[in-house]
Amino acid sequence: RKEVEQDPGPFNVPEGATVAFNCTYSNSASQSFFWYRQDCRKEPKLLMSVYSSGNEDGRFTAQLNRASQYISLLIRDSKLSDSATYLCVVNFGNEKLTFGTGTRLTIIP
Amino acid sequence: DAEITQSPRHKITETGRQVTLACHQTWNHNNMFWYRQDLGHGLRLIHYSYGVQDTNKGEVSDGYSVSRSNTEDLPLTLESAASSQTSVYFCASSDTGVGNTGELFFGEGSRLTVL
Numbered sequence: 001r002k003e004v005e006q007d008p009g010p011f012n013v014p015e016g017a018t019v020a021f022n023c024t025y026s027n028s029a030s031q032s033f034f035w036y037r038q039d040c041r042k043e044p045k046l047l048m049s050v051y052s053s054g055n056e057d058g059r060f061t062a063q064l065n066r067a068s069q070y071i072s073l074l075i076r077d078s079k080l081s082d083s084a085t086y087l088c089v090v091n092f093g094n095e096k097l098t099f100g101t102g103t104r105l106t107i108i109p
Numbered sequence: 110d111a112e113i114t115q116s117p118r119h120k121i122t123e124t125g126r127q128v129t130l131a132c133h134q135t136w137n138h139n140n141m142f143w144y145r146q147d148l149g150h151g152l153r154l155i156h157y158s159y160g161v162q163d164t165n166k167g168e169v170s171d172g173y174s175v176s177r178s179n180t181e182d183l184p185l186t187l188e189s190a191a192s193s194q195t196s197v198y199f200c201a202s203s204d205t206g207v208g209n210t211g212e213l214f215f216g217e218g219s220r221l222t223v224l
Contacts, residue, residue: 046213096157
């Protein structure tokens with residue numbers, strides 16, 4: 001079983017809709033969590049951290065459920081520019097980040 | 110502006126040849142990493158370094174080596190390229206404490222094809 005698992009998608013969502021992704025992790029001792037965004041043929045970039053209490057950044061909301069060992073990303077009022085692959089990232093208590101395989105999102109006009 | 114650059118961006122080579130991918134960062138970061146990205150596998154860690162003269166194996170290190178002789182550079186060498194090493198390779202760097210900040214800075218990637 002992979003340490004970090006995501007539904008690969010693709011998710012095809014109409015513009016303006018709300019979409020949510022989940023990610024599960026296998027190690028209950030995981031320390032910190034992040035979402036990265038990767039555009040087609042580009043490098044990954046940090047989107048946001050995920051805090052235990054949940055956090056928002058504009059149209060994006062990230063939540064953590066330690067009991068069930070999953071994190072989620074919610075995108076409201078989706079824009080065409082949100083089309084990308086979203087990578088779930090977990091830190092297992094060291095200086096390394098472990099990446100999920102990514103969920104591909106396409107926003108349809 | 111500080112940056113991280115990889116070269117070459119694209120390379121085609123033959124099975125059995127030695128290949129070196131360069132990575133240079135001007136962030137003055139202690140941590141440097143090499144990942145490979147393949148469809149269905151996502152980003153997998155090959156090697157990493159926490160400072161000069163420090164190198165460590167990641168989850169897919171077989172057939173690869175790195176050296177860290179200064180802060181700025183972490184070249185990745187494929188000793189004898191195999192077709193299974195056809196992939197997109199990303200170099201990344203971070204400051205100490207990346208586990209808390211999540212701030213990993215990636216290069217633009219090097220696309221390697223082994224024929």
